[in-house]
Amino acid sequence: MAVTEAAAAVTEMNAVRILASIATIGLFLAALPARAAVLPEERADLLYHRYDGGGVTVDGPSLLVRKNFAEKYSVAANYYVDMVSSASIDVVTTASPYKETRTQTSLGFDMLRDKTTYSLNVTNSDEDDYEANTVGFDISQDMFGDLTTLSIGFSRSWDQVRRNGDPGFEEPIDRINYRFGLSQIVTPSLIMGFAYELITDEGYLNNPYRSVRYLDLESSTGYAFEPEVYPHTRTSNSAAISARYFLPYRAAVHGEYRYFNDTWGVDANTLRIGYTQPWGARWIFEIGYRWYGQSAADFYADLFLRPNAQNFMGRDKELSTFDSNMINLGVTYELPSFGWNFIKNSTLNFFYDHSYYNYDDFRDITKGGIPGTEPLYHFNADVFRLFISGWF
Amino acid sequence: MKPVLRLTGLVAVLSLTGCATEPWVKPYERQNLADPIMSADRNPVSSAYINHVFEAREGARGALGSHGGGCGCN
Numbered sequence: 001m002a003v004t005e006a007a008a009a010v011t012e013m014n015a016v017r018i019l020a021s022i023a024t025i026g027l028f029l030a031a032l033p034a035r036a037a038v039l040p041e042e043r044a045d046l047l048y049h050r051y052d053g054g055g056v057t058v059d060g061p062s063l064l065v066r067k068n069f070a071e072k073y074s075v076a077a078n079y080y081v082d083m084v085s086s087a088s089i090d091v092v093t094t095a096s097p098y099k100e101t102r103t104q105t106s107l108g109f110d111m112l113r114d115k116t117t118y119s120l121n122v123t124n125s126d127e128d129d130y131e132a133n134t135v136g137f138d139i140s141q142d143m144f145g146d147l148t149t150l151s152i153g154f155s156r157s158w159d160q161v162r163r164n165g166d167p168g169f170e171e172p173i174d175r176i177n178y179r180f181g182l183s184q185i186v187t188p189s190l191i192m193g194f195a196y197e198l199i200t201d202e203g204y205l206n207n208p209y210r211s212v213r214y215l216d217l218e219s220s221t222g223y224a225f226e227p228e229v230y231p232h233t234r235t236s237n238s239a240a241i242s243a244r245y246f247l248p249y250r251a252a253v254h255g256e257y258r259y260f261n262d263t264w265g266v267d268a269n270t271l272r273i274g275y276t277q278p279w280g281a282r283w284i285f286e287i288g289y290r291w292y293g294q295s296a297a298d299f300y301a302d303l304f305l306r307p308n309a310q311n312f313m314g315r316d317k318e319l320s321t322f323d324s325n326m327i328n329l330g331v332t333y334e335l336p337s338f339g340w341n342f343i344k345n346s347t348l349n350f351f352y353d354h355s356y357y358n359y360d361d362f363r364d365i366t367k368g369g370i371p372g373t374e375p376l377y378h379f380n381a382d383v384f385r386l387f388i389s390g391w392f
Numbered sequence: 393m394k395p396v397l398r399l400t401g402l403v404a405v406l407s408l409t410g411c412a413t414e415p416w417v418k419p420y421e422r423q424n425l426a427d428p429i430m431s432a433d434r435n436p437v438s439s440a441y442i443n444h445v446f447e448a449r450e451g452a453r454g455a456l457g458s459h460g461g462g463c464g465c466n
Contacts, residue, residue, distance in 0.1 A: 145415025197454035238454035260452035
């Protein structure tokens with residue numbers, strides 16, 4: 001653990017340096033001479049989403065409304081619901097299927113001062129056994145003849161973890177996010193971006209229901225379960241580069257690569273490419289592909305050799321070694337005018353994603369077999385989004 | 393000089409000189425970039441949702457443009 005603690009200390013020092021840099025740059029941006037930028041578009045979106053994969057179904061609505069005032073201020077509100085019905089492999093092997101609802105409410109306020117946009121966001125997320133409250137602040141500055149947009153941001157979250165059926169159980173998590181973004185116009189047809197985000201968590205990071213598996217020769221199955229134990233801190237770094245290019249015949253291609261690592265030993269790579277093709281005056285078609293791969297956390301094991309095998313133990317498949325492949329299709333149709341003066345234009349949109357998750361060290365114990373030799377787990381997931389958007 | 397101070401100084405110098413920089417892509421050359429299909433986030437309600445799905449299913453997080461909220465996956 002000495003190595004892990006030393007790594008955490010180094011990461012904390014880096015976090016302090018990054019915070020100092022962000023604060024300095026933020027003060028500097030606020031003092032920059034300013035020129036005209038624009039507020040986000042005034043619009044409303046009503047979305048229905050559905051996720052179905054690995055025994056989990058999540059669906060619900062999301063409503064986003066943004067309205068601008070006095071050409072300087074913008075207010076946005078988002079109401080979002082996840083209705084979860086879970087019989088995932090974790091649940092069917094160690095607990096009982098369950099249903100729950102998560103409701104998320106966000107309010108955002110943007111203020112434009114010439115070339116600088118100041119944004120404040122407040123989010124509350126509530127479910128039976130978890131509550132999260134987040135406050136975020138971002139500054140965005142256009143510079144270099146509007147070819148470059150630099151943004152920095154900071155969020156603080158306070159979460160409460162509870163456990164259904166155990167009214168005395170309540171544990172906190174504090175999170176801090178630092179964000180940095182750069183968007184650069186390179187040519188009349190090419191725009192590139194860079195994003196970096198550092199996130200630190202401190203508190204009860206376990207799932208209060210999840211268990212780890214250990215070898216138990218006295219059990220009829222050859223294994224038994226005990227509660228997982230996670231470290232109380234986690235710090236992660238993500239850096240992404242992206243590019244979007246306008247093709248000569250009015251179409252666009254885009255690509256993105258993201259690298260991630262954290263103090264739990266997870267390294268991940270994400271690659272995304274896509275193509276957007278308008279058709280006539282009313283249609284836009286999109287097609288894309290996304291690959292994601294990660295290594296396991298240092299304290300992850302599908303099967304520990306004995307109970308209490310080490311200080312920290314996890315068997316969360318999201319912390320195992322796995323990769324996923326996703327294809328996505330999207331279509332947007334611009335609706336004919338309703339004759340309503342307050343709506344400039346509106347679109348009907350449908351997006352579909354299909355993913356295949358393939359695990360390298362998480363075994364499907366529902367299939368039976370000698371412990372540690374069961375088939376590896378994999379599953380498919382389908383995600384739908386159907387939404388209507390209006391601009392006013 | 394410490395790296396943090398160097399970085400801050402570099403940003404300060406670039407920003408100050410940038411105020412006088414002649415843009416190499418002129419405003420009248422930006423009609424392609426202004427096309428909605430070139431927007432990095434054309435449908436914010438949809439991208440926020442799918443980024444939430446990724447963060448619930450994957451160990452990685454951050455640098456996707458979304459922040460805040462719980463998981464719905466306890």
